[in-house]
Amino acid sequence: MNAKFVLSIAVVALSACLSHASTCNNPGVKSSFFSTSDATIVSQIAFVTEFTLKCSNAGVEKLPLFAEVGGKLSPVVRVGDSKYQVSWNEDIKKASSGRYNIRLFDEESFAAVRKAQRAGDSVQSVKELTTVTVNYPGAYKGPWINSEILAAGVVGLVAYVAFSTRTKLLA
Known part of the structure; x- marks a missing residue:
């Protein structure tokens, strides 16, 4: 009985350590951005942002991330060890040149986003993990x-x- 107690304490302590390790502290982001450059024959502009995420705490890898761009939430795809990718589409008439802010959320902050949505609160009030800003120069729409x-x-x-x-x- 004493061994079961010690084992259960060890399991609880290990799960607490693992859940603590899955939070990224002081995230550093390096990104690249691609988009549709010729809008003469397409109906939507495609945006693709690829970024690397480095955390100051060691051992945090393969984090499940979520993104919010223009009020729309989407999962972030992991394409490497610390590499991630976010993509979205917009109608040509709605896609304007300028800066796009991509707010990134980990599982904990994404749960807070979903909770705010269910309560009818603003998603902007939830603190994101980090933000990636990309500059969209616009697309050629013909002469x-x-x-x-x-x-x-x-x-x-x-x-x-x-x-x-x-x-x-x-x-």
Whole structure:
């Protein structure tokens, strides 16, 4: 009976250590960003952010993370030991150039986000693990004037000059 008690204390202590080790202290993030650059033939702009997460406490690896971009929550995909990836899509009309803030949450802070959503509170009040900021330069949406309209305008201008010159020559 005494051995079972000691074993149960050891299990509780080990689980407490493991749960404490799964929290990232002082996260450091290094990111790269990719997006659709030509929006002439697509209906949505794709955004992909890849980042590495380094924690000051040793032994914290393979953390399950969640992201919030523009009010939408999504899981973060782990693509390596400390490498993660977040991707999302936006309609061309809604995707504007500028900065996008990607708020990252660990399991504990994500639970607080879900709790705030259920209570109807603002998700912005929940403290995130860290934030990744990316700069989206915008996508090419085509020329200001379509080539057909430009060609029709040039033909009209040439015809006007030709007929007005002809009229002056015959007069």
